[in-house]
Structure formats: structure tokens, C-alpha cells
Amino acid sequence: MLKGMAMAAAAAAIGRDASGQLAGTPPARRTDQTEWNKAPCRFCGTGCHVQVGVERGRVVAIQGDAEAPVNRGLLCVKGYHVGLALYGTDRLTRPMLRRGDRHEPISWDEAIDIIARRAHANPRGFALYLSGQSTIPEGFAGSKLIKGGLGHNHLEANARLCMASAVTGFIATYGVDEPAGCYDDLDACDVLITWGNNPAEMHPVLFSRVMDRRSRGERIELIDIGTRRTRTTEFADRFLQFEPQTDLAIAMGIAHLLLRDETWDREFVERHCAFRAPQADEPTLLGEAIDFEEYRRRVAEYTPERVEELSGVPAEEIRHLARLFGDRDRRITSLWCMGMNQHTRGTAINDLVHGVHLLSGHFGRPGDAPTSLTGQPSACGTVREVGTLTHALPGGRRVDVDAHREQAEQLWNLPPGRIDSTIGYHTIEMFRRFSTPTDAGGDIDTVWVQVTNPGHTLPNVDELFTPARELEDKFLIVSDVYPTETTRAADLILPSAMWVEKNGVFGNSERRTQQWFKMVDPPGDARDDTWQLIAVAHRLDELGHEGMRDRDGRFLFHTEDEGGAEVPIWEWDRYYDVNVDRRLFEEYRGFTRLKHKNLAPYEEYVAARGLRWPVVETDDGAWQETRYRFVEGEDPFVQEGEAIDFYHSTTHDGRAQIWFHPYEPPPEVPDDDYPFWLCTGRVLEHWHSGTMTMRIPPLRRAMPQAYLEMSRDDAQRLRIADGETVVLETRRGRLEIPVWIDGRGRPPAGSLFVPFFDERLLINRLTLEEYDPFSKQPDYKKCAARVRKRGEDG
Amino acid sequence: MPVTGLAATLTEDARERDRALDALARDARVTVGPREGGRVALVLATDTADEDRDLLQTLRALPGVALVHVVFHDFSDVERFEGTPPKRWVND
Numbered sequence: 001m002l003k004g005m006a007m008a009a010a011a012a013a014i015g016r017d018a019s020g021q022l023a024g025t026p027p028a029r030r031t032d033q034t035e036w037n038k039a040p041c042r043f044c045g046t047g048c049h050v051q052v053g054v055e056r057g058r059v060v061a062i063q064g065d066a067e068a069p070v071n072r073g074l075l076c077v078k079g080y081h082v083g084l085a086l087y088g089t090d091r092l093t094r095p096m097l098r099r100g101d102r103h104e105p106i107s108w109d110e111a112i113d114i115i116a117r118r119a120h121a122n123p124r125g126f127a128l129y130l131s132g133q134s135t136i137p138e139g140f141a142g143s144k145l146i147k148g149g150l151g152h153n154h155l156e157a158n159a160r161l162c163m164a165s166a167v168t169g170f171i172a173t174y175g176v177d178e179p180a181g182c183y184d185d186l187d188a189c190d191v192l193i194t195w196g197n198n199p200a201e202m203h204p205v206l207f208s209r210v211m212d213r214r215s216r217g218e219r220i221e222l223i224d225i226g227t228r229r230t231r232t233t234e235f236a237d238r239f240l241q242f243e244p245q246t247d248l249a250i251a252m253g254i255a256h257l258l259l260r261d262e263t264w265d266r267e268f269v270e271r272h273c274a275f276r277a278p279q280a281d282e283p284t285l286l287g288e289a290i291d292f293e294e295y296r297r298r299v300a301e302y303t304p305e306r307v308e309e310l311s312g313v314p315a316e317e318i319r320h321l322a323r324l325f326g327d328r329d330r331r332i333t334s335l336w337c338m339g340m341n342q343h344t345r346g347t348a349i350n351d352l353v354h355g356v357h358l359l360s361g362h363f364g365r366p367g368d369a370p371t372s373l374t375g376q377p378s379a380c381g382t383v384r385e386v387g388t389l390t391h392a393l394p395g396g397r398r399v400d401v402d403a404h405r406e407q408a409e410q411l412w413n414l415p416p417g418r419i420d421s422t423i424g425y426h427t428i429e430m431f432r433r434f435s436t437p438t439d440a441g442g443d444i445d446t447v448w449v450q451v452t453n454p455g456h457t458l459p460n461v462d463e464l465f466t467p468a469r470e471l472e473d474k475f476l477i478v479s480d481v482y483p484t485e486t487t488r489a490a491d492l493i494l495p496s497a498m499w500v501e502k503n504g505v506f507g508n509s510e511r512r513t514q515q516w517f518k519m520v521d522p523p524g525d526a527r528d529d530t531w532q533l534i535a536v537a538h539r540l541d542e543l544g545h546e547g548m549r550d551r552d553g554r555f556l557f558h559t560e561d562e563g564g565a566e567v568p569i570w571e572w573d574r575y576y577d578v579n580v581d582r583r584l585f586e587e588y589r590g591f592t593r594l595k596h597k598n599l600a601p602y603e604e605y606v607a608a609r610g611l612r613w614p615v616v617e618t619d620d621g622a623w624q625e626t627r628y629r630f631v632e633g634e635d636p637f638v639q640e641g642e643a644i645d646f647y648h649s650t651t652h653d654g655r656a657q658i659w660f661h662p663y664e665p666p667p668e669v670p671d672d673d674y675p676f677w678l679c680t681g682r683v684l685e686h687w688h689s690g691t692m693t694m695r696i697p698p699l700r701r702a703m704p705q706a707y708l709e710m711s712r713d714d715a716q717r718l719r720i721a722d723g724e725t726v727v728l729e730t731r732r733g734r735l736e737i738p739v740w741i742d743g744r745g746r747p748p749a750g751s752l753f754v755p756f757f758d759e760r761l762l763i764n765r766l767t768l769e770e771y772d773p774f775s776k777q778p779d780y781k782k783c784a785a786r787v788r789k790r791g792e793d794g
Numbered sequence: 795m796p797v798t799g800l801a802a803t804l805t806e807d808a809r810e811r812d813r814a815l816d817a818l819a820r821d822a823r824v825t826v827g828p829r830e831g832g833r834v835a836l837v838l839a840t841d842t843a844d845e846d847r848d849l850l851q852t853l854r855a856l857p858g859v860a861l862v863h864v865v866f867h868d869f870s871d872v873e874r875f876e877g878t879p880p881k882r883w884v885n886d
Contacts, residue, residue: 003837006799007827009866010835013801014828063799064865073865074801077850080864208803208861215803215832215860235860698847 012066013073038065038609039516040506041079042499043687045132045374046070046203047508048079049609052500054519059083059500068609070183070512076204078687081696085499086520088482088695092495093524103493108525108572112532114492116539118446118475119150123545127154127430127444130388131451132162132376134529135504136513137584138450139382141533141557143394148412149537149547149556153390153399153424154444158452159376159383160427161459164775165341166372167384169350172276172285172774173358174656176396176595176648177384180629181333181369182510182612186210188367189333191221191324195353196247196339196781198230201684203337203373211235223321225250225313226339227679227781228709228745228753238317241748244677244782246311248345249663251352253307253318254325256299258359263326265361269658272644273358276657285347285774286650287659298660310663325360331367332357337375338681342781347774348661355658364631364644374509375688381507381514385597386588390424395591399423404594411590413550426776428769431458434474435467448477450529451496455485456689456759459778460732460769465489479529482691485759496529497522503581505605511597511612511626515605518576530584531575538570559583595648596637666782667770674730674784676714676752680763681781683744683755690757706758709743710787714750718787727792728754730785733765739787752785796846799866800836805858814858823849832860 034053041048049068053061062083066073095111096103119126128146130139134157146155170177186192186209199207210220224236225247233239242250258264275295276287290298304315324332334357340349354370362368374380387394394411397404405419425433425444431454436442447468458464468474469489478490481498501522505515522528534557541548541555548556559567561578568574582602589599598614600623605611611625616636618624628634630646638645646656670677685703686693693699708728710720720726722741727734737754747753754763768783804811811832818824818836823845827835836853840846854862 002797003825003839006797006837006866007825007835008799010799010801010837011828013799013863013865014830014833014835062867064863074863075865077864080798080867083867204861205863208863211861212803212831212833215806217806217832701844702847702851 009063009073013064034061035519036063037517037519039500039519040377040508040514040610041075042082042085042377042692043078044203045376045379045509046205047377047506047510047512047514047610048075048205049514050075050079050082052083052519057520059086059520065609070508070510070610071205074205074208077684078693078699079205081699082499084696085692086501090483090695091523091526092481092483092487092493093526094495095525096493098491108527111492111494112535112539115448115477115536116543119536120540120543120545122445123150123547124152124154125443125445126150127156127425127434127447129427129430129447129449129452129454130155130157130382132157132159132374132379132383133451134382134388135378135581136381136386136507136588137505137581138529138533139386139388140394140584140588141530142450143386143388144412144556145533145537147393147399147419148408148414149540149545151418151547152420153422154430155388155424156390156427156430157383157388158427158454158457159379160389160777161342161457162338162375162777163341163372163379163384164777165343165346165350165772168285168347168772168775169354169372172287172347172351172650172657172659173354174630174646174648175650178380178511179369179371179509180364180631181371182627183209184627185333185367185369185371187213188331189220190330190367191223191332193223193225193332193334194232195225195334195336196227197336197373198226198232199335199373200231200235202375202682204684206373207232221324227677228747228751230745231684238320240313240317242311242313244679245343245345245666246663247340247349248352248661249302249307249310250313250318250321251349251356252299252302252660252663253304254322254356255352255359256302257304257319257322258326258356259296259299261322261326263322264359265328268361268363269359272646272655273658274651274653274655275660277660283773287657289651290660295658295660298662325356325362328361331365332362333367334370335373337373339781341372341777342779344667344770344772344779345661345664346772346777348659351659352661354656358656358658364628366628372509375682377508378506380509380511381505385507385592390426393419394588395593395597396595397591407594408591413552415551418547427458428464428771428776428778431464435464435471437471438473442471442474445473446475446477448479449486450479450532453480453484453486453689453691455489456762457756457764459764459767459780461762461764462733464769479532480691481526482695484689484691485762494532495524495526496532497526501526502528503579505581505585508610512610513599513605513613514610515602527572528575530580531569531572534580535570535572666779668731668768668783670750670784674786676750676785676787678728678730678752678754678766678783678785679781680754680756680767683757686755686757688757690759694757706737706755706761706763707740707743708737708787709745709747709753710739710741711747711749711751712741715739715741718789720787720789725790727788727790728752728766728785729788730766730783732767735761735763735766736790737761752787756780796838796840796842798838798846798850798864800838800853801863801865802834802836802853802859803861804832804834805860806832807858810858812858814856817856
């Protein structure tokens with residue numbers, strides 16, 4: 001019977017039923033007792049939907065959801081194991097307080113009281129660090145607690161480390177965050193360019209949309225631009241290997257040729273674009289206006305030969321790229337993720353790739369799109385849209401804009417002036433201050449971490465994270481599901497519910513908002529993160545913190561049942577008397593219209609496999625999603641006759657900005673002492689810090705530990721054997737790690753790669769903390785390193 | 795017994811495809827299902843989770859197969875998967 005179900009699912013995924021007929025089959029039934037329900041996958045930002053099979057309170061099967069437009073029934077190796085992520089043998093099940101060098105169980109009441117008293121004693125020293133894995137209601141509750149309650153802005157999220165440069169790139173170019181295109185572009189493009197991106201391993205379900213077209217005989221040219229080969233390179237028609245950081249020169253080289261050869265799209269640019277460059281002094285995201293001739297003059301330096309000299313990419317390859325962009329008959333989609341974002345010039349390279357698409361008119365038609373992907377399931381929905389960053393308020397608002405604060409105070413029914421106008425500390429600065437003695441300016445004394453693992457993922461972690469653990473007045477609170485590098489360092493550990501153990505809403509990389517319901521109970525005494533935030537808010541109220549009440553004297557998270565009676569949702573046994581997610585989502589909806597990121601009512605998402613915003617109500621009462629923003633006939637906010645309207649333009653004239661940014665070398669480059677480039681990243685089998693995937697036996701066995709990927713030439717020169725443990729060093733730290741000669745990526749000579757999932761081989765003890773000046777996102781992709789055999793002098 | 799449903803994408807080369815499908819049909823652990831365009835439905839039935847994983851890796855490396863996606867996975871026997879965590883590589 002299981003084989004029949006498996007075949008039915010496989011056949012449905014390829015568009016047939018198990019007998020070979022065109023499919024329309026519902027999810028297979030495992031047994032009569034199996035209940036199936038939909039949920040987005042817990043892992044990456046693709047947003048695949050799964051069908052979750054539950055028997056007797058336990059998840060027992062996972063099936064790709066054939067009705068989901070994102071994945072059409074397919075899953076990657078992580079996705080089909082996602083159910084097992086719930087059942088590692090060492091789930092956290094009780095609140096634990098550090099006493100001496102041990103963590104000892106305490107009650108939830110004690111834990112909540114400890115947190116509330118820390119926040120009450122020094123509100124401005126209390127920071128909340130959330131995640132791109134936090135749900136939309138969790139992020140919204142966190143923002144309301146910190147910004148609307150405690151009245152300061154020390155709220156950050158780990159997405160600062162993964163996509164902040166994409167945000168600043170979108171804002172600098174279009175005046176508003178997030179992609180205009182969507183995954184449908186992958187079904188329509190003639191050319192796919194991956195910029196430092198490896199979708200074959202990191203977003204495999206999306207990549208398969210293109211590969212499936214090829215298998216049907218369609219011609220799609222794939223150009224992989226990267227510093228090392230990846231699985232994606234194996235499918236590429238051309239691989240352009242460039243020196244780290246010189247992607248800026250490549251983009252400028254394309255722009256130069258488009259202008260020189262008069263193949264740029266004059267009509268599109270003259271009607272819809274303007275030109276911009278960073279100010280000489282104190283550059284900002286707004287930059288300064290330059291005219292077309294000044295732009296042409298500046299890019300003229302980037303001849304193909306000059307780009308080849310800088311980047312190592314043959315001039316002919318630059319000419320080929322320019323010819324493709326100069327051909328309006330072909331549709332070009334660019335994809336990028338961490339390669340362009342974890343970059344000390346991350347904002348600049350994001351601006352430049354958008355600029356190449358705009359200059360050539362490859363924008364706004366299906367298949368013509370510059371699209372950033374995200375690595376976390378709700379980096380877009382929670383961090384970017386709700387705004388769980390220090391400068392942000394929900395719905396694209398900023399704390400330093402008077403009107404935005406006033407709107408937020410109105411929507412939250414707060415007394416005027418409650419929200420602070422001062423931007424707080426970004427992630428690197430927040431942890432730097434946490435790790436600095438209080439009398440030396442370390443004014444953050446408490447950090448509450450939810451759904452993330454900064455003790456593993458911060459760069460230069462021995463400098464930014466570890467020192468706080470030696471400071472007696474600093475206090476680290478961690479809500480998580482498994483022991484991690486961060487929980488081990490924590491003063492207080494809170495056991496959390498995860499994924500289908502709670503209700504949730506995520507927002508994926510293509511603006512798709514996705515809802516799911518709780519299906520099983522969390523283990524032991526684990527509880528929802530949203531409940532934890534609300535319980536602390538209520539305890540603060542009991543302690544007399546004035547910020548926990550609105551302008552009418554009601555509790556910040558006041559919730560009523562259908563009869564109008566208040567439900568004490570801060571009491572765990574009453575929390576599920578109402579759907580708190582629905583109540584918070586509906587409150588959040590009110591924030592989403594300012595930036596035209598309109599959401600539908602919660603119930604619409606219950607019925608759908610996600611909807612792409614803006615979602616607007618049509619005349620017949622239906623809710624209509626949007627595939628392409630800024631495009632007439634697709635985006636409901638573009639007026640008839642406009643064709644394209646960048647209606648959040650930074651210049652308030654409907655125009656997008658085409659930026660000039662010069663190439664500049666990275667802050668640390670290989671030299672005689674540290675002669676290698678070191679790059680870090682993910683592998684197919686593991687997701688981020690491995691907290692979940694290292695507890696899934698098949699994935700752990702498939703990739704049991706981290707390794708140092710090194711070229712055969714370098715290994716021979718250094719007399720290093722495959723599998724030999726060597727010493728890897730940077731100016732920040734050292735690590736003993738086994739070598740995998742050539743590895744999966746066959747790195748070029750002089751280049752190294754280490755995946756970051758393995759807490760036993762913590763590569764972030766070595767990485768660089770320098771960050772992009774606009775996005776404040778650090779660069780995990782390049783620093784200088786050296787390798788030596790164990791026992792040889794350092 | 796681990797049972798896994800797969801959707802495999804075949805390469806464009808017709809001869810390579812046919813050879814891959816022949817090889818799959820000869821493997822008693824593999825059931826070849828319907829085809830749609832360049833994709834084929836497969837089911838793997840193996841004795842152990844490790845064998846399931848190894849067979850999946852073999853399929854991914856098979857000439858004529860471009861991509862393999864797992865679309866159904868039953869893990870009601872999850873306890874059988876749990877064992878000693880793998881050791882580190884040599885020298886540790």
C-alpha cells in the first residue's frame with residue numbers, strides 16, 4: 001500500500017496519475033487514521049508546500065503538495081525529511097536557568113518573571129533578536145513589545161546577516177523593498193544568469209523548473225557567474241569565474257557595452273529611469289542625481305579588457321553578456337542570494353544588477369526580471385515586511401520618519417510619542433555592545449534570542465558573542481527547540497514549539513504569504529514563541545511598566561472572544577482558546593497598505609497555498625494576488641496607460657534609479673601571510689547552522705561533518721592528502737578541519753570553501769565582521785586565510 | 795521498509811534517457827511509473843534507510859538523469875533510523 005501511495009504522489013508530481021492519466025489526484029491516504037493538512041516547508045525561502053500526514057498526534061509522512069504553485073508536488077532532500085526535524089532525541093522541553101556552570105529546570109512562571117524584571121529594570125538595555133524563521137505573528141508581536149511597549153528600537157533579526165543588502169538594493173533602486181518579479185519568470189526566461197548563486201543545491205525545486213523546460217527540449221541559456229564551481233555550474237552553458245568582489249566590474253562592463261554599442265533600451269530608460277551615484281562625502285541610499293552623459297562617462301572606464309584585468313573573466317564573455325542584454329527578443333532572469341548579499345559592497349552590486357536590467361529594458365515582462373532569493377522561510381514576510389529590524393516599523397515604515405511613527409501609534413492605539421525616533425543598534429553593533437563591559441560603553445545588558453543561533457552564525461564569533469559570557473551583568477535568554485551553541489552559552493533557556501506544533505504564517509521570496517495550522521502538540525513543556533512574548537508583556541504590565549498599555553488603558557495584546565469577553569492569552573492553558581495568529585495577522589494587515597503590500601484577510605490564506613502581495617479585493621468580492629509589480633495590467637496600483645510605474649520612486653516621479661558604483665577592492669585580500677581566499681556557505685543536505693538537519697539521521701549520514709574544500713594543485717603543493725586534518729587560520733582564529741580535495745565545488749587554486757553547518761567545526765570563529773556601509777550586512781564570502789599541516793609551525 | 799516516491803527529470807539526450815530507463819527497470823528495488831515529457835515517476839523500496847539514501851545518490855549520478863526530487867517519504871519507522879551519530883573523518 002505504501003508503494004502505491006508513493007507512486008501516486010510521484011505521478012501527481014509529474015502531472016499524471018499512477019495509471020498514467022493526467023493527474024488531478026488528492027493526497028494519498030496512508031491509512032484511514034492519517035490526517036493530512038498543508039504547511040509551507042520549515043526550511044528555505046522557496047516556500048514549497050508540503051502535505052503533512054499525522055497519526056495519533058505524531059507526524060508520520062510528508063508529501064509534496066501537488067496543488068502548490070511554488071513546487072507543484074516536488075520537494076528537495078531537506079523538504080521530504082522536514083517531519084523528522086520535530087523528532088530529534090534531545091528536544092528542549094523545560095525552561096532552564098544557569099546556576100553556576102549548570103542549567104537547572106525552573107517553572108515557566110519563574111522564567112517569564114526573570115525576563116520581565118530584566119526588561120523592567122533597564123528597558124533600553126534589553127534587546128530582542130529574532131529571525132527570518134520567526135512567523136509573521138511572532139515578528140509582529142516582538143515589534144509591538146519592543147517598539148510599541150518598551151519604547152525603544154533594539155530589535156533585530158538574523159536576516160541582517162543574509163539579505164539586508166538585497167533590501168537596500170531594492171530601496172535604492174525602486175524606493176521600496178522586494179522583487180517585482182516572481183517564480184513564474186523561471187517558466188518564461190530564455191536566459192538564466194546566476195550571480196554568485198547556486199540554486200541547484202540551495203533552491204533545487206526552483207532550479208528544476210528551468211531544468212524541466214530543458215528536458216522538454218526548450219532552449220534556456222544558463223550562465224553561472226561565481227568564484228567557485230557548484231552543482232549549478234554543471235548545468236551551465238558558460239561559467240564565468242571571477243576574482244572575489246569584482247562582480248561590480250562585470251556589471252559595469254555590461255553597462256558600458258550597452259551604451260557603447262547603442263543597444264540599451266532608450267525608450268524604457270527615458271520614460272522610466274533616472275541615474276544616480278553615491279555622494280562623495282557621507283554617501284546615503286538616496287545618492288545624488290547624475291545625468292545620462294555623466295553616467296556614460298563614468299562607466300566608460302569599464303571596457304571588456306579592463307574588466308578582464310580586474311575580474312579574470314575573459315573580455316569575450318563580457319561582450320557575450322552585453323549582447324544578450326542588448327537583445328530585447330530574449331527574456332533574461334537574474335537570480336542571486338548570499339553571494340551578492342554577504343558582501344562588503346552588497347548594496348552596490350545589488351544596485352548594479354538591477355541597473356543592467358533597467359538599462360537594457362529587461363524588466364516587467366514574464367521572464368525578464370532581476371530577482372533575489374532568500375535563505376529563510378520568512379525573511380521576507382517577517383523581517384522585511386513586518387520590519388523586525390532596528391530602523392523599521394511594520395509595513396515598510398521607519399522609526400526616524402515622524403509620519404510613520406504617528407501612523408504606527410495610531411494603528412497600535414498608543415499614546416503619541418511612545419515610539420522612539422532613534423534607530424537602535426544593528427546586529428553587529430548590538431552584539432558588540434553586549435560583549436563590551438557596561439562601564440566601557442556596553443549598554444546592552446540583556447539579549448533575548450528567538451528562533452536563531454547567533455553563537456554559531458555571527459561572524460568573528462569569538463569577538464562578538466563569546467566575551468559577553470564572561471561579563472557577570474550580561475544576561476542571555478534563548479528560545480529554541482534544540483541545544484545549540486547559543487543555548488549552551490545562555491543564562492536562561494526557553495523550550496519552544498516549532499513548525500506544525502503551532503499556528504503560523506510565513507512570507508517567501510516571491511511575496512507569497514502562506515498560512516498553516518497547528519497539527520501536533522510540542523514535546524514536554526515547550527510553548528509557542530508568540531505566547532512567550534505576550535506572557536512577558538503581561539508580566540511587565542503586572543510589574544507596572546506603563547508601556548504595556550495602549551492609550552485607552554488596555555493591555556497591548558488585549559484579545560477578545562467572539563462574544564467580546566477578554567481572553568487571558570498570557571495564560572498558556574487559555575492561549576489556544578482563540579486563534580492568536582489570526583488576531584495578530586488582522587492587526588498587522590492594517591499596516592500593509594502604505595507601501596502597497598496589501599494582504600487579504602487571514603481566512604483567504606487558510607484556503608490558499610499562499611497569495612502574492614499586493615492582494616486586493618476585486619469588484620466581485622474575490623481577492624486577487626499580483627504576479628508582477630509596477631506593471632500595467634498586473635499590478636493593481638499602476639494606472640492605465642502608464643505601462644510601468646515605479647510608484648515608490650525615491651525621486652517621487654515614478655522612475656527607478658540606475659546607479660553607478662565604482663569597483664573597490666575588499667577590506668581583506670590574500671597576502672604573503674594569508675595567501676588563500678576563504679569562502680563559507682551551505683551544502684545541499686544541511687540548512688544553516690544544522691540545528692534541525694543534523695538531527696535528521698539520513699541527512700546527517702549523507703553529510704556528517706564540515707570540511708575544507710581545496711584544489712588538487714594547492715593540496716599537492718602543500719603535501720596535503722585527501723581527508724587529512726589541517727590547520728586553517730585567519731587573522732581572527734584557527735580551526736583544525738579535514739580537507740576534501742576538490743570537494744563538490746572544485747575550487748580554483750588559491751581558494752578555499754568551508755560549509756558553516758557544523759557546530760563542532762565552527763568556521764565563524766574565523767570569518768570577517770566587516771560589513772556593507774548601507775545594509776550593515778557582513779561578508780562571509782571572502783577573507784584571507786592560510787592552511788598548514790598539523791604539527792608544522794604557525 | 796523505507797518507501798520513497800520520486801519525480802526524476804531526464805536529460806535531453808534520447809539515447810541516454812533510454813539507457814537510464816533500462817537500467818532503472820532492471821533494478822528490483824525500483825518501480826518505474828508513468829512518464830510525462832522528460833519526467834518519470836519512480837518508487838524505491840529498500841530494506842534500510844541507508845540503502846534508500848545510497849540508491850538515491852546512485853540515481854542522481856546516473857547518466858540520463860538530470861535531477862531527482864523526492865515527493866513522498868514515509869518515516870513512521872523513524873526510530874529505526876536513530877543510531878550512533880557518524881564519526882568524524884580520519885584523524886579524529
